Amino acid sequence: MTETFVSHLECSLTGKRYEARQVHGLSDAGRPLLVRYDLEKMGRAFTKVDLAATREPGFWRYAPMLPVERPENRVSLGEVVTPLIPLQRSAAALGGRPGKAIVKDEGRLPTGSFKARGLCLAVSMAKEFGLQHLAIPTNGNAGAAMAAYASRAGLRSTVFCPDDTPEINVREIQQLGAQTWLVNGLINDCGKIVGGGKEAVGWFDVSTLKEPYRIEGKKTMGLELAEQMGWKLPDAILYPTGGGTGLIGMWKAFQELLALGWIEGHLPRMIAVQAEGCAPIVEAWKSGAEHAPLWENAHTVAAGIRVPIAVGDFLIIRAVRESNGFCMAVSDDDIMAARDLVAREDGLLLCPEGAATAVAYQTALETGQISQDETVVLYNCATGLKYPMAPVERTINRFQPVAYDMF
């Protein structure tokens, strides 16, 4: 057994302490639990030099900053350090300066999305605790990542998707070994079915923020970004926000890195981007509220951020406020136009959720909320290949002479 530096778990709302090394879901207050570490001890035992020397691939290089105790419980499918790709021509077309907007391309992770980070950790911890059967509600990517890591770990998985989840995601989940169900509702309706089966079926609920470890997995986005950028963080991070695990996880990473003394100075402004058809966090933030009520009739092409209600709403809003950031809603038409632009001008196929951050960048440059001098990171959370694209309509009949003047 290797040592971890976990000291305890803590209710994110009330601060109440919970024992580590026990299975937990939400706190008694019904809110997410955060993993807390003895950072002084961690800082003495694990340094930047140790990190630079590690041979662990992908985000497992941060294993000493994570909660998994036994190395054999680190479930792995070949995670990689995802690249930072500065936008060139498309940055200029968005109104910025080439190179100032950098895409963190998370589509290169196993199952093609950054959900791999959170679910890899959640499944590794489930394995450590000896859990047998995991269940999750999903708009697609979380279910695929859970199915993949659960199968890899030899655990059973059951997944519930809204019945309008894109076919490719639903089939991927089933193919990866999960018993997969379509539900005539939204992700929160699927979540109710998962919650209702905890007693009856005995599965473990891996819903967004309803167990403590997906945040720790998403925290590696913040650790990785800091290391990649030479421990100098960007001026702003634009994050397509659904349940908010990534934004909360990165903010937690930055606090831990500050406490360790690995970074200093200003933290990035955290900018939560949502779709106009599902913008509960944006509305709550605008009205000065801490919590966001359920968004009725949620709809957007960016399925990953179609989350009508989030248990971690107040954590997202706090991170945005503490970082001096803001929230913005963008339209589906603008999202699709930005996806086309970045693909055409820079050869990078964003997912709609990633494209939403490009729209927010463009709008924020126009309103002056972001300046051209600032370095910003846009999160492309999934591979663009999982989403519908326009069909090709040009055809050539090889039995006819080719009219070369048409090219």
Ligand SMILES: *Cc1c(COP(=O)(O)O)cnc(C)c1O
């Ligand atoms: C899940 C998901 C999001 C939202 O991530 P959260 O951290 O839950 O807010 C954004 N984009 C894609 C593609 C996703 O799968």
